[in-house]
Amino acid sequence: MTSEAETRVVSASRDIDAEPGRIFELIADPSLQPVWDGNDNLARAEAGQRVRAEGDVFLMVLTKGGVRENRVVEFEEGRRIAWNPSEPGGVAPGHLWRWELESVDETTTRVTHTYDWTDLHDEKRQVRARATTEDKLRASLDRLAVAAEAANRR
Numbered sequence: 001m002t003s004e005a006e007t008r009v010v011s012a013s014r015d016i017d018a019e020p021g022r023i024f025e026l027i028a029d030p031s032l033q034p035v036w037d038g039n040d041n042l043a044r045a046e047a048g049q050r051v052r053a054e055g056d057v058f059l060m061v062l063t064k065g066g067v068r069e070n071r072v073v074e075f076e077e078g079r080r081i082a083w084n085p086s087e088p089g090g091v092a093p094g095h096l097w098r099w100e101l102e103s104v105d106e107t108t109t110r111v112t113h114t115y116d117w118t119d120l121h122d123e124k125r126q127v128r129a130r131a132t133t134e135d136k137l138r139a140s141l142d143r144l145a146v147a148a149e150a151a152n153r154r
Contacts, residue, residue: 008118008129009114010116010134011114011115011137012113012134012141013111013112014111014138014141015104015111016108016111016141017107017145018107018151019103020079020102020103024081026148026151027081027099028052029049029051030046030049030050030051031048036146038139038140038142038143041062041063043061045058045059046059051075052075054073054074055072057070057072066087067088068085068088069085069087069088069089070084070085070097071092073096079102080098080099082099083097085097093120094119094121095115095116095117095125096114096115098113099113099114100112111141115129115137
């Protein structure tokens with residue numbers, strides 16, 4: 001039997017035909033995130049919020065109209081970024097979105113997308129968290145691949 005903590009971490013990986021820097025730009029610039037969001041949860045973000053360091057905060061408008069403040073808790077340029085969403089000015093409820101990039105060769109990058117809700121204790125939010133499956137993460141990876149590979153062809 002799998003422990004609850006193990007089931008609260010969902011991850012998916014995909015190799016993308018683009019260099020890590022190009023892919024990372026699509027992730028670290030919140031205004032570009034709605035293009036590749038496989039959860040269809042992100043509506044828009046103001047330009048000029050490109051993440052540069054741990055501790056940065058960016059705002060995202062959700063498709064249902066809510067706003068999320070996302071505090072960056074892990075950052076390594078071109079390799080890793082993770083953030084905790086919360087309502088503006090609120091305490092993060094305990095879930096984390098992480099992206100990790102690893103060069104496979106000169107033209108290919110393995111991208112791993114993880115949703116970790118180990119510390120999410122609000123039962124109302126857990127329903128939505130459980131709906132964030134590997135398939136949803138893979139949908140984001142697939143859309144990210146389309147955007148990154150299209151940029152390579154320009």
